[in-house]
Amino acid sequence: MKDQRREKQLQKLIQRLGLASDAPVNYRLLDLALTHPSVNKVANYEQLEFVGDAVVRLAASEVLLETYPDAPVGEFTAIRSVLVSDRVLADFAEMYGLERYLLVSGGAAADHGGKRSRLADAFEAVLGALYLSTHTMTLIRCWLDSVLKDKAIEVRQDPALQNYKDALQEWTQGQYKLLPEYRVQETGKGGHYTERFTAEVWLQNECLGRGTGHSKKAAEQAAAKQAFLTIGQPKEN
């Protein structure tokens, strides 16, 4: 560990996660997990993020299976893709105030557009560091499970919170190694009662869903939602 001040700071984060102060955390790895590549080109969070990406997928898989033992696998896949998305991981990072522990160079910190992906990366790296501290999920599941579970419930209950395009893409990629294709048309003028755009989402020669919206993006999301709800069924074999 570089210095005592940094170690004290990281101990505060560990407490914040709800872990005991004597938890077997590898603080050297945790320090690395919270070091942005702009600070050190070599010793930074990239390798831990690579491990953490797999860790959060595994944690999310277990939580989903335990929470919804009877849900169709298509739905698991779609919800997991939301849970491990940059958007959601950055939200988790903010919940735990990760930003204050993350060492970033001034230049990189000024890139506000990159903040979400920085936070998501660092969050994954922290999971990687905690996993590698014991080579088990012990330091992770005790606090992350409830966070993932709450988010999974939210995602299932409030479709507006979902990014259906991402979820659909993950599904078509996983199943068919194909990307869905969107075809958008301006079909109305857009007023109080009519939507301006109509979108269709296609996979090869099949139209999976159709939707309308006041913007191209909204119409695409609506089409993706319809497709996602249709495909979120057990696979036919």
Added chain:
Amino acid sequence: MKDQRREKQLQKLIQRLGLASDAPVNYRLLDLALTHPSVNKVANYEQLEFVGDAVVRLAASEVLLETYPDAPVGEFTAIRSVLVSDRVLADFAEMYGLERYLLVSGGAAADHGGKRSRLADAFEAVLGALYLSTHTMTLIRCWLDSVLKDKAIEVRQDPALQNYKDALQEWTQGQYKLLPEYRVQETGKGGHYTERFTAEVWLQNECLGRGTGHSKKAAEQAAAKQAFLTIGQPKEN
């Protein structure tokens, strides 16, 4: 467990994996992991495959990090995508003779084209069952690590064994949520000294690589290889 004969059969598989006969394996889950959806629409390997998909990613991440601590993360990502590909997982499944343990309906078994993905799915499901038996990697890493390590060495050493298109796609997806686009032209007649096709691979407005081959597919792989070797460098931040 349905019957004693099946349990005995599965114990043989466990021995084949190199695990002790009294290893704390959940045989009910292992039975499920080796039950194709064609045999049972509900109680089959699909949920375990969902967990196993994350398990094999995590195992591969750890092995790569331990074997090549100084490799750039871009290379990790690319090699991991090969290690967790259907092709490689089906090879592993064949190595352990998984097919003889997999319950499949006659109709589905006759689908020879689907064999690779069936085997890959079942292999992931077995990993899911072993993981969930103890909620740790204990029953997995002791035999899978060396298999993954050997394959990683092979992938790094013999580029011809790599599926560069898959690797490149995983990378562009992960980094930019975009698929690479291939543009192929017939540029020669194809003889002893000339290749018939030339392919370029593009990401948005940038040409990442170029290659030639005796078939469209070979030219695309060559282009993907060039692109992959270029992008397999540490990210600039």
